[in-house]
Amino acid sequence: MEHLVFMPAGHHLPVGEFEMPAPVPTAEAVLGRYAASDACAAELLCDAHDPNATAFSIIEADLSSEHITYGQLRERSERGAAALAELGVGPGDTVATLMGKSADLVVMLLAIWRRGAVHVPLFTAFAWPAIELRLVASGAKVVITDADQREKIKNTTATIMVAGDQATAKDLALAPLLNAQQPGIPAEAVGGDGTLVMLFTSGTTGTPKGVLVPVRALAGFRQYIELGLDVREDDVFWNASDPGWAYGLYFGILGPLAAGRRTLLLHASFSPELSFAVLDLFKVTNFTAAPTVYRTMRAKSETMPKNLRLRRASSCGEPLTPEVVAWAEEVFGVPVRDHYGQTEHGMIIVNAWHDDVRKDVRPGSMGHPLPGWTCAVLKDGSDELAAVDEMGRVAVSVPESPMMWFTGYQDAPEKTAEHFTEDGRWYLTGDAGKTDADGYYYFSSRDDDLIIMAGYRIGPFDVESVLSTHPAVLESCVIGAPDELRGEVLEAFIVLKKGVTGTEQLVSELQNLVKTQYAAHAFPRRIHFVEDLPKTPSGKIQRYILRKQRASQ
Incomplete structure (x- = not known):
């Protein structure tokens, strides 16, 4: 070692x-x-390090700060792990966090992994429907949340722990729970293939899929x-x-x-x-x-x-x-x-x-593959390597990438199959690109319609699903439009039900609906009311046509 x-x-x-x-x-x-078969996340991430070295510096809005050493992180997270153990959390159980970047967050993440449990991250801009989907799909046993996020959590069978020291009839207060415990609880070793995180991602069709991140x-x-x-x-x-x-x-x-x-x-x-x-x-x-x-x-x-x-x-x-x-x-x-x-x-x-x-x-250029990764650009429609400067599909060579750990989405075999060639030789990223004569890679576009706004990946289907709940909406299509500040913003094309007229008030209603029912950052900045949407003969909406029309305007 x-x-x-x-x-x-x-x-x-x-x-x-x-x-x-x-x-x-x-x-x-x-x-x-x-x-290794005996790999222990708590040891690898905390216990093996110098206890006097600083692990995190937590900075507040007024620029005051708290510095947490690896020794302090171990002691606090051992108390957290003991608290989780009392709640019945053990190896393989899922624990969700709806928290900002705080000392409580890093302590409880280490506590989760110390128990051999699985962390389910929840973005603090999510509204309840997005939170609920992830809690249900992951089977979260416990939710740890900041006090200012608590009101977002509606009906759940999970135990709720709220940061701070104020307990309620329904919730447990985090501070007294940890203070009541003693450090020293042994760390669970789940091995290299044991799951560390269940992180949800979304595409253009279907609901968000769970990615299981192993140790x-x-x-x-x-x-x-x-x-x-x-x-x-x-x-x-x-x-x-x-x-x-x-x-x-x-x-x-x-x-x-x-x-x-x-x-x-x-x-x-x-x-x-x-x-x-x-x-x-x-x-x-x-x-x-x-x-x-x-x-x-x-x-x-x-x-x-x-x-x-x-x-x-x-x-x-x-x-x-x-x-x-x-x-x-x-x-x-x-x-x-x-x-x-x-x-x-x-x-x-x-x-x-x-x-x-x-x-x-x-x-x-986005550079070259890191050591442990072998990548290539494949021709569209085949598994052959694309020529230099030929646009194709960016792919990862599975047998030649020892660092690769992803094997499939949780309970989604069809979605998994879309990302691997039939022989399992290549993982298809879903992105288009090319290489030059010196092996530099160049990103061109996403071929699955994902929208990247300010670094956040947003699946159009998630937003369209929310828009469809409005009584005035017949159908909708969401695309990414170029934006100087955010890279892309969401733009929606909406077909209204017969007899309904598009107004500025309706635009505001639809934007607020997305903010409250999906995520505050993911609302469409521009909404167009249209007569119909371009579709394939089978009825699938062709988002790329709307993007082309938008680009030509």
């Missing part, structure tokens, strides 16, 4: 000086630790932290993404814990001014965020402090536009490097930062 070395908590090098990166183990060496996936998450982002032991690392989604959970919590790196969590709503203040006050050296964060920062450049310490800046979610890349290099002193991945894998093709794998960035 390899050994990790940590600086003492609070250790900082003089301004402008950084340690050279340590040699990075091979993909196979890293995988061995996490894929061995930590190997790939760690590789990306160390190679893709080049997070070093002396870095101040900040991933601004929300842990309710894959990039924030995998690489804002799991990856840094696996690598033993300190990371920042901002327990406040996003604003460019607050983000600038965090970068400045906490001397952030390694930063990653969705493109919309950089675009919003660019729009507020006049408020940005001088002399930031960034040495690495990265982005994931959608391709960065050239003007944002140029701006970032001018104001940060470093370029922002694009990275590509999926909920089903984590990050697989990146413009890596680490010296061992770093290559020159080419405009518009």
